[in-house]
Amino acid sequence: xxxxxxxxxxxxxxxxxxxxxxxxxxxxxxxxxxxxxxxxxxxxxxxxxxxxxxxxxxxxxxxxxxxxxxxxxxxxxxxxxxxxxxxxxxxxxxxxxxxxxxxxxxxxxxxxxxxxxxxxxxxxxxxxxxxxxxxxxxxxxxxxxxxxxxxxxxxxxxxxxxxxxxxxxxxxxxxxxxxxxxxxxxxxxxxxxxxxxxxxxxxxxxxxxxxxxxxxxxxxxxxxxxxxxxxxxxxxxxxxxxxxxxxxxxxxxxxxxxxxxxxxxxxxx
Numbered sequence: 077x078x079x080x081x082x083x084x085x086x087x088x089x090x091x092x093x094x095x096x097x098x099x100x101x102x103x104x105x106x107x108x109x110x111x112x113x114x115x116x117x118x119x120x121x122x123x124x125x126x127x128x129x130x131x132x133x134x135x136x137x138x139x140x141x142x143x144x145x146x147x148x149x150x151x152x153x154x155x156x157x158x159x160x161x162x163x164x165x166x167x168x169x170x171x172x173x174x175x176x177x178x179x180x181x182x183x184x185x186x187x188x189x190x191x192x193x194x195x196x197x198x199x200x201x202x203x204x205x206x207x208x209x210x211x212x213x214x215x216x217x218x219x220x221x222x223x224x225x226x227x228x229x230x231x232x233x234x235x236x237x238x239x240x241x242x243x244x245x246x247x248x249x250x251x252x253x254x255x256x257x258x259x260x261x262x263x264x265x266x267x268x269x270x271x272x273x274x275x276x277x278x279x280x281x282x283x284x285x286x287x288x289x290x291x292x293x294x295x296x297x298x299x300x301x302x303x304x305x306x307x308x309x310x311x312x313x314x315x316x317x318x319x320x321x322x323x324x325x326x327x328x329x330x331x332x333x334x335x336x337x338x339x340x341x342x343x344x345x
Contacts, residue, residue, distance in 0.1 A: 085342060086237070086268060086306030087111075088161050088179070088208075089331060090123040092321040093139045100124060100148045101155070103313065103328065108156040110332050117339055121179055122158040123308070124149070128320050129165050130185060137319045142169065146176045153178075161208065167195035174199035184210035184241055184273075190226055197230040208237040208268065213244045213278075217256035224263040233264040239308060240267065240299070242274035250274055252295055254302040261303060268306035269299035272324045287324030289315075293334055300338045301345065307338065 089107065094100050104122050111120050126145020128138045139145060149160045153176075161179035164170055165186070174180055180196050187193075187209050200207045207227055211220050220238050227236050238260045242250030252274050257267045274295060275288040296307060312318045315325035326334070 084117055084119045085300075085335075085339060086119045086121070086266070087335060088121045088123045088268070088306065088308040089311050091312045091318065092125060092310045092325055093128050093137070093319050094124040094126055094145050094148055095137075095139075095319045097148060099313070100152065103311075104152040104156045104158055106313075106328060108158055111335075114332075114335070114339070118335065119306075120158065121161045122149075122152050122156075123161045123181075123310070125163050125320075127163075127165060130183065142172070146173065150176050164192075164196065167191040170195040170199035171202070174203040174205050177205070179206040179208050179237075182207070182209040184212045187212045187215065187220075187223055193223060193226040194230065197227040197236075200235060201231045204235075206235050206237060207231055208239060210239040210241050210270065210273075211256070211260070213242060213250060215243075217253065217259040220260050221263050224265055228264075234266075236265040237306065238263070238265055238267050239270050240274070240304070241270035241308075242276070244278075248277045250276060250278070252299070254298055257299065257303045261305075266305035267303070268308050269296060269304040270308040271296040271299070272308070272310040272321070272326065276321070276324050287321065289324060289326065292324075292326055293337075296334065296338060297341055300341045303345075307335070309334075 126139050153160050159178040162177050163181045163183050164173045196207045240256045242252050245251040260267045271292050275291045310325040311328045311331045312325045313328045
């Protein structure tokens with residue numbers, strides 16, 4: 077029996093950075109084919125960042141920029157019939173980005189910026205998009221109530237997502253409080269588990285961020301069992317050589333098996 081669209085698992089997946097046109101289109105084509113048989117169970121969104129503004133070092137690569145990045149995202153939607161998601165970094169970008177992608181994402185370090193939330197919510201309302209906000213590493217789950225109330229002033233709660241991406245625990249370490257999903261769901265919105273950023277070691281390699289890739293699946297299974305409505309997962313054909321977050325992206329070809337196992341857990345619940 078086909079699952080109601082609102083009950084499908086939201087899957088936000090793709091490379092951390094929109095590195096090259098070749099990578100973008102090859103990845104999108106792979107996802108469109110690989111996950112086609114799960115369309116009754118998964119809402120899939122191709123993700124990629126046009127600007128990685130939050131980098132450890134001044135000489136780190138950041139991406140193709142707004143104009144080129146959105147052009148690639150539009151082609152992904154048109155040529156591969158995939159929904160898309162990307163970050164925006166300034167309030168004035170919200171309207172521009174919302175015209176192209178299906179989901180606007182507010183980065184974790186900007187989640188308390190009222191102008192960002194309001195601009196994103198207004199743009200999503202205008203273009204019938206979803207606003208996805210990452211809970212900052214410095215926030216308690218209960219603190220996201222204020223984020224939701226800011227966004228819900230302009231946008232229906234059914235089009236708001238809160239994302240758990242781990243909380244700072246000492247230096248260079250993050251932990252995931254599995255109770256956060258229920259706490260945040262109580263604000264009337266769906267929740268997403270950031271399966272790859274939560275295993276990062278921020279600044280752990282000096283000029284780059286480290287990661288514990290081996291923990292991705294363990295925490296993802298726990299998150300789905302705890303009630304997460306979606307999974308955000310950065311995947312790359314060759315993660316060790318990715319231009320950003322090399323230590324925490326998963327290998328693209330392993331993604332489907334992981335998602336199928338998460339769906340099995342979800343079906344039991």
